[in-house]
Amino acid sequence: HQDERGHALTTSSNTAGEEIDLAIHNFLHWKSDVVPHVGASLAADPDFAFAHVVSGLIMHGARNVHFRGKIEESLAKAKNSANGLTEREQNYVRALEASASGRITEAVSLYETILAKNPVDLFAQRLAQMELFWIGEMDWSEQISRRVSPHWEESVPSYGVHLSCRSFDLEETHNFTEAEALGRKSVEIDPTDVWGTHAVAHVLIMQGRHEEGIAWIDGLKNNWADSNQMQLHLWWHRCLFHLERGEFDEVLDIHDTWVRNRELPLLVSMPDLYIDMQNGASMLLRLELRGVDVGGRWAELEELTLKRLDDHTSPFTSPHFAVILAATGRFAEAERLLTSMTEFASHDRGTFGPRYLMAAIPATQAVIAHRRGEHSKVIELLLPVRHQLWQMGGSHAQRDLFFLVLADSILKEGRSDLIGIVLDDIERAGFSDAASRIGYKSVGAAIH
Ligand SMILES: [Fe+2]
Structure with missing residues (x-):
């Protein structure tokens, strides 16, 4: 099986391959519907090492000590089924192993190794950015997206997601003009791209453009029905703009309706x-x-x-x-x-x-x-x-x-x-x- 960007996946089941593609596609597009597809993939091929890795990495990404046992379980199953894996898949197994032990920079260097041979492996780019963001290493993250960007063109599936990742790297490294341009382009390509929306929201708060920030969120908020928790973080960003304007009632209202509304399905399933x-x-x-x-x-x-x-x-x-x-x-x-x-x-x-x-x-x-x-x-x-x-x-x-x-x-x-x-x-x-x-x-x- 080959994924949507042409990377080989080692599984005997077409269904398993298609389901893991869907899981990764939804993950890359910040959709909430990811885990059920990983489950469906593993149901079709319980020995699909890469799907076990994806499962482990998604739980690792949730940053919750209570998931440790399940992450270790995914790692063990991936290693048990590691015979005949491609070099790229083996590096993913190693990256999960490093992540599970808290060796985050080692995991990132493995994602870089994967990208060196597979520069449009957007899953590796995204995981590297996420890991580096949560340890403050955004210069490093910017270097990674810069290195792979010449390999991207509009015909590569999910080109817009590459742009939104690149945009956020540029924003956090203070290249605001280019960050805003790429972020806006990613949202033009796909108005549901919450990461591009988010990168632009960051530019606007950094530059004190609060009114524009409110309008930016307002114009895009109806596109997030299928999005994961990033939509709630975007509402948090909208609160930042109102806060700067002294509109505290508005902030409280958004807090109660979105940011911490415990009746929202996202917060019911994982408060x-x-x-x-x-x-x-x-x-x-x-x-x-x-x-x-x-x-x-x-x-x-x-x-x-x-x-x-x-x-x-x-x-x-x-x-x-x-x-x-x-x-x-x-x-x-x-x-x-x-x-x-x-x-x-x-x-x-x-x-x-x-x-x-x-x-x-x-x-x-x-x-x-x-x-x-x-x-x-x-x-x-x-x-x-x-x-x-x-x-x-x-x-x-x-x-x-x-x-x-x-x-x-x-x-x-x-x-x-x-x-x-x-x-x-x-x-x-x-x-x-x-x-x-x-x-x-x-x-x-x-x-x-
Ligand atoms: Fe943010």
């Missing part, structure tokens, strides 16, 4: 997916930093977080868990989370341990201290690690949360000497006109 937890925690804290009463909205996040205190699958998510626990007064549990993170970081030799140490742990300590009103401690914790926070992963717009916390503590401590440092950091992150942004202008105005 604690990391991106959704981040969206919720990040937006509620941003609102509270503006003095908005968010009522009982933290409670559902609190309940979900209490089950994840020993989850070290995402150095960007862990500080958000701390935000939630501290917001609901669960300081004992927040300290338990911190202790668990510290123990993990002290022995982990994979990609995550050092990143917890350099970025996630100080950020976690800082958000707890902030909620306790220990503002001089927040400043002491965050100032020295500002230039390392990228190591926790996430986007510039997402990591802005920790700079907003720092700015708030600077305001509360009346440290007018430090505001220039934070404003420089915000501009260095790529935001234009930092001093006019809502979380920073109040600091400047109050101090001067």
